Amino acid sequence: MRNETLVLGFESSCDETGVALVESSAGAVPRLLSHALHSQIAMHQAYGGVVPELASRDHIRRVLPLTDAVLADAGLPLDRVDVIGYTRGPGLAGALLVGAGVACSMGAALGVPVLGIHHLEGHLLSPFLSADPPEFPFIALLVSGGHTQLMRVDGVGRYQLLGETIDDAAGEAFDKSAKLMGLGYPGGPALSKLAEQGDPAAFALPRPLMRSGNLDFSFAGLKTAVLTQARKLEDQLEARKADLAASTEAAIVEVLLKKSLTAVEQSGLDRLVVAGGVGANRQLRTQLDAACARRGIRVHYPELHLCTDNGAMIAMAAAMRLASGISVPSHRYAFDVRPRWTLGED
Ligand code: KG4
Ligand code: ZN
Numbered sequence: 001m002r003n004e005t006l007v008l009g010f011e012s013s014c015d016e017t018g019v020a021l022v023e024s025s026a027g028a029v030p031r032l033l034s035h036a037l038h039s040q041i042a043m044h045q046a047y048g049g050v051v052p053e054l055a056s057r058d059h060i061r062r063v064l065p066l067t068d069a070v071l072a073d074a075g076l077p078l079d080r081v082d083v084i085g086y087t088r089g090p091g092l093a094g095a096l097l098v099g100a101g102v103a104c105s106m107g108a109a110l111g112v113p114v115l116g117i118h119h120l121e122g123h124l125l126s127p128f129l130s131a132d133p134p135e136f137p138f139i140a141l142l143v144s145g146g147h148t149q150l151m152r153v154d155g156v157g158r159y160q161l162l163g164e165t166i167d168d169a170a171g172e173a174f175d176k177s178a179k180l181m182g183l184g185y186p187g188g189p190a191l192s193k194l195a196e197q198g199d200p201a202a203f204a205l206p207r208p209l210m211r212s213g214n215l216d217f218s219f220a221g222l223k224t225a226v227l228t229q230a231r232k233l234e235d236q237l238e239a240r241k242a243d244l245a246a247s248t249e250a251a252i253v254e255v256l257l258k259k260s261l262t263a264v265e266q267s268g269l270d271r272l273v274v275a276g277g278v279g280a281n282r283q284l285r286t287q288l289d290a291a292c293a294r295r296g297i298r299v300h301y302p303e304l305h306l307c308t309d310n311g312a313m314i315a316m317a318a319a320m321r322l323a324s325g326i327s328v329p330s331h332r333y334a335f336d337v338r339p340r341w342t343l344g345e346d
Helices: 041-045 052-074 093-110 119-129 170-180 187-195 220-267 282-295 312-323
Strands: 005-011 016-024 031-039 083-089 114-118 138-143 148-155 158-164 271-275 298-300
Touching (some): 005 093, 005 312, 016 052, 031 052, 031 312, 083 093, 083 312, 114 119, 119 148, 220 282, 271 282
Parallel strands (some): 005 083, 138 271
C-alpha cells in the first residue's frame, strides 16, 4: 500500500490545455511531479480573441498527447494514477466539456474516482505550487481575465468574498485597452511590455472606486477613458502609445494595490496571496512587494509561468481538497460542466 496519492489534473476552460501530475502525501503540501501546457494564443490571435468552437476542437487535439508527455516526464504509467481532477467551470461550455469528458472517461476506464474543480480555486491555491508556499489564513487578490476578487481564505474551501468588480475584470481592462491601442490579444502582456518605455504619469486616467470605502472594483470607465484619450491623440497616438500604455497600467495597478492593502489591514492578517493571469504583471508585483515590505505583510505569488491557466493548479486544488477531507472523489462518471459558477456555491 502506497502512502502517496497521485492526482492527474486537466484544465480546458478557455484557451490553454493543461495537464499535470501532483503527488499528495499525508501532512505535506502536495508536490508537482510534472505538467504540460499548450497555449492556443497563436491560433486565436488572427481573430483578435478566443473563438470558442476552435478552442474546443484544439483541446480535443491536444489533451491526450499532453497527458502522454506528462506521464513520460514523471516516468509513471497511467494505471498508477489514483484520482483524476478536472476543471468543471467556470469557462467556455464546449471547452470545459472536453476536459470533463476526457477526465471522466479515463476515470471510468481505470476505475479511479474523479473530482470536478472550480477554476478560480485552482488559481487561488496555485501559490502552494511555489517554493515559498503561503500558510492559512491569508487575503487573496484574484485577478484574471474574467474575475477580480478580494477574498479572505481561512483554509481549503473556506473562502469569504470581501469585494469584487462590478463590471470588467482587471485582465479585461488590460485586454480591452490593449485592443483599442492595436496591441492584439491577449493584451495584458503586450500592454505591460510597451508600458516599460512610457511615462506612467503622462495621462491622468481615472482610478475607479478608489475612494469608495469598500473593496469593490470597477474598470469599465477606465477603458472608456483610454478610448477617449486615444481618439483625442488622433495621429499622435502611435508616438504616444507607450505613454498611454504606461498610464493605463499605472491606473489599474494603483487600484489593485490600494484595495489589497486595505483588505489586509481591515482583516488584521499579515499575509497576501496574488493569483490569476494579471498576477504575472511586473509593475503589480514590484509595487506590491515594496508596499507590503513597508507594512510587514508577507506576499506570495504563483511562479510566473503558473499565473495564467495551467493544469498544475487544477491537480493541486484537487489534491488539497482531498487531503483536507473537504471533497470525496466520485466513482460516478456522468458529468456536467458549470460555465457560470460562483466559487463557494455547490
Ligand atoms: O488567469 P488567466 O490565464 O485566465 C483567466 O482565467 O481569465 O488570465 C488571463 C488574463 C488576461 O486578461 C491577460 O491579459 C492577463 O491575464 N495577463 C496580464 C499579464 N499576463 C497575463 N495582464 C497584465 N500583465 C501581464 N504580464
Ligand atoms: Zn484562469
